[in-house]
Amino acid sequence: MDELPLVLGSGAAVLLASVLAVRFSIRLGLPSLLIYLGIGVLIGEAGLGVEFDNPELTQSLGLAALVMILIEGGLTTTWSEVRPNLGPGLALSTVAVGVTVVVTGSALHWLFGLEWETALLWGGVLASTDAAAVFSVLRSAGIGKRLSSILELESGLNDAPTYIVVVLLATGTTMDWTLPLQVVYQLVAGGLLGFGIGLAGAWALRRAALPATGLYPLATVAMCVLAYAGAQFALASGLLATYVAGVVLGNSRLPHRSNTLSFAEGVGWIAQIGLFVLLGLFAAPSRMLDAVVPGVVAGLLALLVARPLAVLISTAPFRVPWREQAFLSWAGLRGAVPIVLATIPLAEGRPGAQELVDAVFVIVIVFTLLQAALLGPLAKLFGVAGASEPREMQVDAAPLEELGAVLLQVRILRTSRLHGVYLAELRLPKGATVSLVVRGEQSFTPEHTTRLQEDDQLLVVTTQQARRATERRLRAVDRAGPIARWKGERGD
Structure with a gap:
């Protein structure tokens, strides 16, 4: 029992030193x-x-x-x-x-x-x-x-x-x-x-x-x-x-x-x-x-x-x-x-x-x-170096079991075609709605005339049945803009 504090303290010290060493190693290459x-x-x-x-x-x-x-x-x-x-x-x-x-x-x-x-x-x-x-x-x-x-x-x-x-x-x-x-x-x-x-x-x-x-x-x-x-x-x-x-x-x-x-x-x-x-x-x-x-x-x-x-x-x-x-x-x-x-x-x-x-x-x-x-x-x-490519939008989901619904959290990246899209242009499937927009340090309930911006975070509430179609529509607009369907983009 007397050795336990020493073992835990030593382990914590080694772990912290190793974590700090990551930045040191990056500087040295x-x-x-x-x-x-x-x-x-x-x-x-x-x-x-x-x-x-x-x-x-x-x-x-x-x-x-x-x-x-x-x-x-x-x-x-x-x-x-x-x-x-x-x-x-x-x-x-x-x-x-x-x-x-x-x-x-x-x-x-x-x-x-x-x-x-x-x-x-x-x-x-x-x-x-x-x-x-x-x-x-x-x-x-x-x-x-x-x-x-x-x-x-x-x-x-x-x-x-x-x-x-x-x-x-x-x-x-x-x-x-x-x-x-x-x-x-x-x-x-x-x-x-x-x-x-x-x-x-x-x-x-x-x-x-x-x-x-x-x-x-x-x-x-x-x-x-x-x-x-x-x-x-x-x-x-x-x-x-x-x-x-x-x-x-x-x-x-x-x-x-x-x-x-x-x-x-x-x-x-x-x-x-x-x-x-x-x-x-x-x-x-x-x-x-x-x-x-x-x-x-x-x-x-x-x-x-x-x-x-x-x-x-x-x-x-x-x-x-x-x-x-x-x-x-x-x-x-x-x-x-x-x-x-x-x-x-x-x-x-x-x-x-x-x-x-x-x-x-x-x-x-x-x-x-x-x-x-x-x-x-x-x-x-050898000519194989490549610039880091933009990440695709990630949709994070949390089940709301008692309501039979799902809460989707979406962040609009700076390379996303969602930037500049009016909320009405999203045309989310029936059963889904954007309930909240977080912009900087402010949050507000959006209207149909709300125009989305890069770095916005959206909270989308959808039924279980409409979840898949909602995610596909969000990804489609993220990739190709509000006329994604005309461009053949379906968000798969």
Whole structure:
């Protein structure tokens, strides 16, 4: 009991220091994940002397944090943006993984004389791009929407196949004709379970009138965790189920959606901070010097040989231009996921597993710095940089169960065609009405002659039956103005 204040205070201090480090890292142009890793190292045996050497616990906590990161990534993924690039994203998250494992493993077997199983294990650990690194770096790097969505899809989906590969190699699973069928089952079943639980969760949340707004984000995150647990119990891919459930829920008409996304973003940050601080505690700087050469060599093979070849083979059927292929090859960021994967063979007691863990720490530190630093300049060099595109209007909904109605909250963005539209021109369906307009610090009940302005917030009350048509009409006018129907825009 006497240690509880110390533990809570220390945890709060580390969390606050990590949050403040985000702004510091942005000014320096460094990925924040390296700052968190450094905080963990400073707390660990090489700094304040806190000893932590438990690969099993590190693996379990790492997977738990990865689940939270994938939930945030799935919920904040806009399906309308990633759908046109689903093919390249799926190919990079599956075919590219296999190519990277084989090419990297073969090269390490030839260079260092590693046994085939060990060499392929190195390739499997290095095959996954990191969701936390991609979600935090690419969304603020000024990359065009097409490439950004491809990389987000890849990082969200490829954790599942790489985890399966590493587990199979680390546990010494017998390689026979049934192995490909097992892998296919895990991926297909995981995706279907995640999709089904996501749909069921969205249906339930739309019809539930919970007593507090804050319960909706909790319930949404719990649905995604349930998808992970359900898939694992079914011997399917829990990581894939988690991400798919997040995408389905994040693109559904959820009550209090903006609050849910903000909550998920906060949970994702806490998971990233906790994960990298934990991995920094687990690191042993005294051993990393011996791992510099093998780590740098393996990282260069993965970055300059395996990754470009994997991208070329994966994206060739989709006619991706060579400039975009070159950028995709460089932008395969690695972070916490390879370190977490490397703890699996260490927990299994495989020979050479400690050397693999030390080398992966070197790879993550060196190549995250290198790749992130050149990401912006290379985007301009290859002509794939893109200005941030305007967001679409978001409609936040709150069910009013006793009235059989729904309250919609709408903010008019500065790029919206709703600006300048008279209220009468909205022509909302029967059963819907704009009950309040909030403009600056003032709020008023609008009339038919009220003209909407950018940054206005609207409160729209609609019946349950008219809700969908109301949202579609609002989106249609947001995109194309009051004559949206004449332009063929229906707000889907």
